[in-house]
Amino acid sequence: MRRIGIIMMLIIVLMMSFLTGCTTPASQPQAPASKDVTTDVLVLGGGGAGLVSAITAAENGANVILVEKMPAVGGNTIISATGITASDTKLHEEAGLPFTVEDHIKKTMETSKGLADEKLVRVLAENSSDAYDWLVSLGLSYKIQSAEEPFWIIPTEGHYGAQLVKAFQAEAGKYKNLEIKLNTKATEIIVEDGKVVGAKVEGQDGAYAIKAKSVILATGGLNNAPEMIAEYNSNYKGVNTEMTTPGPTGDGIKMAAAIGAQLKDMEYFQMRPLSANGYWYKEVIVNEEGKGGILVNKKAERFVDETMKPWDLAAEILKQEDNMAYIIFDTDVYNTKDGKKAFDQGKGVKADTIEELAAQLGLDAATLKATVDAYNAGQDPFNRKAMGKVTVGPFYGVKTLPSSHYTMGGVAINENAQVLNESGNVIEGLYAAGEVVGGLYGAGRVAGNNTLDDIVFGKIAAKHALGK
Numbered sequence: 401m402r403r404i405g406i407i408m409m410l411i412i413v414l415m416m417s418f419l420t421g422c423t424t425p426a427s428q429p430q431a432p433a434s435k436d437v438t439t440d441v442l443v444l445g446g447g448g449a450g451l452v453s454a455i456t457a458a459e460n461g462a463n464v465i466l467v468e469k470m471p472a473v474g475g476n477t478i479i480s481a482t483g484i485t486a487s488d489t490k491l492h493e494e495a496g497l498p499f500t501v502e503d504h505i506k507k508t509m510e511t512s513k514g515l516a517d518e519k520l521v522r523v524l525a526e527n528s529s530d531a532y533d534w535l536v537s538l539g540l541s542y543k544i545q546s547a548e549e550p551f552w553i554i555p556t557e558g559h560y561g562a563q564l565v566k567a568f569q570a571e572a573g574k575y576k577n578l579e580i581k582l583n584t585k586a587t588e589i590i591v592e593d594g595k596v597v598g599a600k601v602e603g604q605d606g607a608y609a610i611k612a613k614s615v616i617l618a619t620g621g622l623n624n625a626p627e628m629i630a631e632y633n634s635n636y637k638g639v640n641t642e643m644t645t646p647g648p649t650g651d652g653i654k655m656a657a658a659i660g661a662q663l664k665d666m667e668y669f670q671m672r673p674l675s676a677n678g679y680w681y682k683e684v685i686v687n688e689e690g691k692g693g694i695l696v697n698k699k700a701e702r703f704v705d706e707t708m709k710p711w712d713l714a715a716e717i718l719k720q721e722d723n724m725a726y727i728i729f730d731t732d733v734y735n736t737k738d739g740k741k742a743f744d745q746g747k748g749v750k751a752d753t754i755e756e757l758a759a760q761l762g763l764d765a766a767t768l769k770a771t772v773d774a775y776n777a778g779q780d781p782f783n784r785k786a787m788g789k790v791t792v793g794p795f796y797g798v799k800t801l802p803s804s805h806y807t808m809g810g811v812a813i814n815e816n817a818q819v820l821n822e823s824g825n826v827i828e829g830l831y832a833a834g835e836v837v838g839g840l841y842g843a844g845r846v847a848g849n850n851t852l853d854d855i856v857f858g859k860i861a862a863k864h865a866l867g868k
């Protein structure tokens with residue numbers, strides 16, 4: 401009786417699937433829908449890593465499709481305001497300012513608190529001089545930041561990230577075998593017989609599949625996914641998204657995890673504690689020795705040692721009412737470059753007395769006065785390392801919010817930029833480059849290494865995918 405029931409069930413399922421046209425079991429290759437397209441290399445995401453991968457694959461003769469979910473390419477790469485980190489470049493040689501590959505590895509490992517994968521870090525550093533040469537070959541021009549910071553290479557003029565994306569776009573435009581599909585979101589990685597063979601996408605022309613011999617994941621981090629950030633690290637619950645473009649919402653990490661990719665270092669983020677109106681302010685305005693201002697919450701009270709590490713400071717601010725704080729500083733701090741910048745960009749308020757400042761910020765005047773007086777008298781329940789003074793009027797107040805600046809965690813890769821599964825084995829056909837990668841920076845990233853890794857691992861992914 402039971403057996404008959406099962407056979408009947410099977411017949412019904414087969415008939416149903418015949419009628420609905422869904423006869424193919426999930427493990428079998430599906431017949432392509434009429435809209436489905438094929439290519440050699442499919443790149444998901446059009447920030448720095450995606451554009452470099454796509455250009456590299458195209459210049460090596462492959463047919464390439466890059467899908468970007470936003471109406472324009474650029475991602476968070478376009479807002480990279482600083483520069484690139486590179487070692488043993490021609491610039492270092494010309495300037496007589498050494499920053500060697502070994503220095504580069506050491507600095508990256510130390511900043512990661514020893515958690516980064518040293519094999520990947522070595523690949524990054526050893527390829528950095530070539531990456532610099534490539535940027536110069538695209539017409540970009542750089543100089544070393546300073547003798548004190550020789551690791552840092554910055555544009556001779558103009559905005560670093562905007563220039564970079566413009567140059568990549570111009571380069572991508574040279575290749576007829578490279579198609580960029582904007583407003584097209586990857587929704588799922590397609591696996592057949594244990595190998596990645598494409599991705600499902602949704603564009604303005606509907607949903608379809610793009611089949612490819614290799615897929616390069618370059619969807620960036622999760623800076624614009626505050627709930628997801630809080631899931632991975634509850635210290636950052638309520639984090640703001642001041643310092644990100646809209647696209648990086650962790651899609652690639654979710655899609656890769658759904659097919660068994662290993663995720664690494666997901667609890668680590670680079671948080672900037674002080675930001676508002678789309679800018680971040682250097683923490684020196686609250687922790688410069690003998691000069692810094694203070695942070696107060698909505699009760700007009702100090703709550704923290706303002707000199708603690710930026711990401712710990714961010715977590716402390718996020719614990720306060722409305723996840724924010726006010727920076728209070730005096731004219732001495734205002735007169736520094738960073739004080740003025742914070743005031744202007746943060747659209748701060750200014751007053752001759754602390755009580756008037758409190759009124760403008762909507763804080764209790766007597767409490768703020770008591771807080772500032774106690775601080776000026778050296779009373780410090782938080783064991784602040786370097787005490788300053790808030791004594792010279794006029795006084796300034798700026799509202800500040802912690803923002804996520806960089807996602808350290810992401811999918812695990814090997815030196816060929818191949819994505820690894822939870823057992824550490826390669827997921828055939830799937831590569832990753834850029835901020836979607838985890839394991840490269842552990843608990844902390846050297847500024848400027850990130851656009852370097854876009855280039856280094858973007859190129860490696862494309863070349864390995866093509867057997868070059």
Ligand code: ADP
Pocket residue numbers: 444445446447448449450467468469470473474475476477478584585586587618619620621646647648649651652833834835836854
């Ligand atoms: P990276 O430096 O790693 O290139 P970016 O933030 O510069 O990172 O770029 C990532 C890009 O990926 C962004 O332009 C973002 O809009 C895009 N992106 C994110 N998720 C998707 C998705 N599901 N489909 C297509 N593009 C995506």
